[in-house]
Amino acid sequence: MTALTPGRGQAMRLAIAGRFAPLAARWKAFSATRFGSIVARTLGTNGAWIFLLLVALMFVFNFLAPGKFWTEFNVRTMAENVSVLLVIAVGETFVMATGGIDLSVGYVLLFSGVTSAQAMNWGGHDPTNSGWDIVLLGLAVALGSGLGWGVLNGLVVAKAKVPALIATLGTLGMSWGLAEILSNGQDLRYLPSIIGDMGTGRVFDKIPFVVIVAILVAVVGGVTLNLTRFGRYTLAIGSNQEAARRAGINVDRHLIKVYAMSGMLAGFAGFMSLAIFTTTTISGHANDNLQAIAAVVIGGTSLVGGVATVVGTTIGVCIPMVLFSGFTILGYQSFWRDVAVGAVLILAVYADQLRRRRRERR
Amino acid sequence: MRMRNLVMLGLAVITVGACSSSATAAPAAGKAWNLTLIQGVAGDPFYVTMACGAQAEATKEGVKLNVTGGNKWDATVQKPVIDSVTAAKPDGVMVAPDDSKALLTPLKAMSDAGIKVTFVDTKLDDTSFAVSSISTDNLAGGTLAAKTLAQLINDKGTVLVVNVDPGISTTDARVKGFTDEMKNHPNVKVLDVQYTHDDPTAATTITTSILASNPDLAGVFATNVQNAEGVATGLKQASNTTVKTIAFDAGPKQIEDLNAGIVQGLIAQDPYGIGVAGVQQTVLALNHGTTTATIQTQLAAITKDNVNDPSVQKYLYKASCS
Amino acid sequence: MAEPLLQARGIVKHYGHVEALRGCDFDVYPNEIVALVGDNGAGKSTLIKILAGSEQADEGEISLEGQRIHVGSPFEAMRLGIETVYQDLALAPDLDGSANLYLGRELMQPGILGKLGFLDNRSMRAGARKAFGELGVDLQNAQSAVANLSGGQRQSVAVARSVAWASKVVFLDEPTAALGVIQTARVLETVKRIRDRGVAAVLISHNMRQVLEVADRIEVMRLGRRVARFDAKKATIEQLVSAMTGGIAEEGAA
Incomplete structure (x- = not known):
């Protein structure tokens, strides 16, 4: 039998606690500083343990696949492969922070990619050698398309009082169907070569443009959520909509803005997808909405709103990709990846529940 | 130090799972x-x-x-x-x-x-x-489908082609092989190609409405599995047992359909x-x-008559290897 | 006596067939604490909701400083300098005390940053510390979400918020219901301080002892009407209970 006697178990726990005590003290001192308090609060929600999980996963995969997982190539492609998702997940973070949900993002992304590509192909011109004017037109159309769907979502949720789940399920179907109708179910394969160059381009030959763009979006999103009135209202509405209304916040207008922002980011992600795949990938992005929601939830954003961090969302986007890549490199059956990601998702929500219960017991 | 211990602990858990699943073949030469x-x-x-x-x-x-x-x-x-x-x-x-x-x-x-x-x-x-591009000769597959269907309908009548979407090279080649071959069968009339976006319900609707406008419909060529299933449902709804259906691919479900008489011919890659x-x-x-x-x-045409032949067996798609 | 600061005349409010208020009058004078008492269902909360803008009267008039006013929403009430501490604490539990105190009235960074929507959290925290300090509330961690505070601390945040913004009248609907002895004393102390700052306070309470101790004047409601008014210094608990339960038939009898 290997069972430890209570005495030994306790001694071990004490020993472990003893070893970590200086670390804990140092952390406490650190979190008392101005910068430290920001870090501590950022990690405070779900951040700390999911960040540790991410680091642990990376270590494990690096150990199991030495020289394969933790390589410049793999880190770069993993970052590239989450960039589109990160952009829509940032928008989703705001929506979920209000206590809502946006199921339409993946298909608004698709729709925006189609309209953008069609605008660039306007009049049947082969746009392969088109200049920046056509590219900017395409970007504007993508952003505008996304914004349009977002505003529609916002109006239906805030004014018509249709539950967000249903409202965005409706626009999911509408944007998908219209994307299929507009494209006749066929991918548009001719895009300005500048766009493809943006998709494959890298800074210092190392960091892909799309990754930098996605990180910029996340940074702006994080700053907006934490430091601006827009973010404060977003969290207040998610925390207690009635309180926000009584405090004089125009809740309906703010909700419309939040959904509009999510839609516009989805439109932008559609443009990024064009850059990466150089085609409209009409059969793709089918699960992007659920992946974005999963990432936001893994990142510690509460399903009922009020609590959200973009840092958490960023980590939440990365964890499934690390699992995906790690399992693929190790040669596991592809379905194991889904099993692992699903388990992490449930753990994340469970952790959120525990936190809430602890709070309510006070 | 501490970090390494932590990682080792995690590894111990994961490697147990990893070892059991990676069976490797011994190199012969x-x-x-x-x-x-x-x-x-x-x-x-x-x-x-x-x-x-x-x-x-x-x-x-x-x-x-x-x-x-x-x-x-x-x-x-x-x-x-x-x-x-x-x-x-x-x-x-x-x-x-x-x-x-x-x-x-x-x-x-x-x-x-x-x-x-x-x-x-x-x-x-x-x-x-x-290094190489290996694929089915879809044009030949379409030709084979036409020949097989012509035989099933005794070389006369109207036939319908149900395709997925325009612009897909593989299915387009199948349709081309099919229509080209049917030109050698003067008594067979090929209707305009119908597209379903890979949606079986669309295939069902198309089948029932074509049956209504063309009561003399003799055969249908479905360019993939989804379409074949939709067509079969459409025929069932119309209680039609005379129209012969030929479809691409030969998965377990299609073989079942063949044996049950829902489709009369399969073109197996x-x-x-x-x-x-x-x-x-x-x-x-x-x-x-x-x-x-x-x-x-190459492809094989599978009908109820030859489905159990050993030469045809290797063309059937499997759900698992053994 | 001076002109009433806030005056309600003949307020009627129906909920379907139920008549919650049937021609109710109410007066608040400057620099006073007036207690509004009555049995459950007498219409106190309905009256407060109408005066604070979250419900609309079916009939009747409201005037502030002699001017007839229309209070169409809580936001309009706030603009008029009327604040309310609700029974169900209208706080955002996930935000910290300072964020709640300034909710809807955030302080912005000076200059371009403020135009871009950046909050001045430092000033808001300082302001919050001051406001909470006045209430004698010690929030050990001002950055902790309100949900992590005790019931009393939460109530203090809600009270502090209304007090901080009211310029004319503060309505307090059972502000001490969830509080311990010390915190109750502090909240009542704050109510007195509000009055001393020139803001009238309207206190709804079931605690007669507390009412007599804190209020300057007491108005009693029964069955949707005001039935009696007392000078708190002269009134007794027996008189109040008698008025509440119908011992005194009509207003003015006392």
Whole structure:
């Protein structure tokens, strides 16, 4: 039998606690500083343990696949492969922070990619050698398309009082169907070569443009959520909509803005997808909405709103990709990846529940 | 120090699982190359059968084979799979790309990393860097479908073609082979091609409405599985038992349908053969042998009469290898 | 006596067939604490909701400083300098005390940053510390979400918020219901301080002892009407209970 006697178990726990005590003290001192308090609060929600999980996963995969997982190539492609998702997940973070949900993002992304590509192909011109004017037109159309769907979502949720789940399920179907109708179910394969160059381009030959763009979006999103009135209202509405209304916040207008922002980011992600795949990938992005929601939830954003961090969302986007890549490199059956990601998702929500219960017991 | 202990602990848990699943074939002769097959979509009988063929050939040649793929036919899902496989640095990869253009960048990067790339079933528009492209001769498949259907309807009557979407090279080739061959059958009239967007319910609606406007409909050619199932439902709704249906592909469900009389003919591709050829070509390239740039595999027409013939059996798609 | 600061005349409010208020009058004078008492269902909360803008009267007039006003929403009430501490604490539990105190009235960074929507959290925290300090509330961690505070601390945040923004009248609907002895004393102390700052306070309470101790004047409601008014210094608990339960037939009898 290997069972430890209570005495030994306790001694071990004490020993472990003893070893970590200086670390804990140092952390406490650190979190008392101005910068430290920001870090501590950022990690405070779900951040700390999911960040540790991410680091642990990376270590494990690096150990199991030495020289394969933790390589410049793999880190770069993993970052590239989450960039589109990160952009829509940032928008989703705001929506979920209000206590809502946006199921339409993946298909608004698709729709925006189609309209953008069609605008660039306007009049049947082969746009392969088109200049920046056509590219900017395409970007504007993508952003505008996304914004349009977002505003529609916002109006239906805030004014018509249709539950967000249903409202965005409706626009999911509408944007998908219209994307299929507009494209006749066929991918548009001719895009300005500048766009493809943006998709494959890298800074210092190392960091892909799309990754930098996605990180910029996340940074702006994080700053907006934490430091601006827009973010404060977003969290207040998610925390207690009635309180926000009584405090004089125009809740309906703010909700419309939040959904509009999510839609516009989805439109932008559609443009990024064009850059990466150089085609409209009409059969793709089918699960992007659920992946974005999963990432936001893994990142510690509460399903009922009020609590959200973009840092958490960023980590939440990365964890499934690390699992995906790690399992693929190790040669596991592809379905194991889904099993692992699903388990992490449930753990994340469970952790959120525990936190809430602890709070309510006070 | 502390960190390492922590990691080791985590590893102990995970490696237990890892060991049990990686059975490796003993190398027979030559170098034990590491190969990976990236399926168009994991779990589909067509690709499962392809993997069976590849595995059998790999065992024979004494090379290691890994099989992976996205769980959906979706280029945006397949890209991270391709990138991760590249990161794993196998010696050669057989891949069925989900899009002929979207996946150029990651597959080019794979080739640039020194990995031999062979296209199986589908391929990119740009095949310049590939060892070989192995696929079904879809044109021949369409011809075979026409001949088989003509026989089933005694060479006369109106026939309908139910296709997925315009612009897909494989299904378009099937339709072309079919309509071209039907020109040799003057008593057979081919209606305009109908498109279903790969939606079985659309195929059902199309079938019932065409039956209403063309009561003399004698046969239907469905260019893929989804369409065949939709057509079968449509015929059932119209209580029609005279129209003969011929469909592409021969998965377990289609064989069941054939035996049940829901379809009268199947045009089976040879995924097993594609898998075998894929491994052969990739290993040839790794051993600096001479490879064949394009290989077109043959098809078989399966009807109720020959479904149990041993020569036809190898064309049936399997849900698992054994 | 001076002109009433806030005056309600003949307020009627129906909920379906139920008549919650049937021609109710109410007066608040400057610099006073007036307690509004009555049995459950007498219409106290309904009256407060109407005066604070979250419900609309079916009939009747409201005037502030002699001017007739229309209070169409809580926001309009706030603009008029009327604040309310609700029974169900209208706080955002996930935000910290300072964020709640300034909710809807955030302080912005000076200059371009403020135009871009950046909050001046430092000033808001300082302001919050001051406001909470006045209430004698010690929030050990001002950055902790309100949900993590005790019931009393939460109530203090809600009270502090209304007090901080009211310029004319503060309505407090059972502000001490969830509080311990010390915190109750502090909240009542704050109510007195509000009055001393020139803001009238309207206190709804079931605690007669507390009412007599704190209020300057007491108005009693019964069955949707005002039935009695007392000078708190002269009134007794027996008189109040008698008025509440119908011992005194009509207003003005006392």
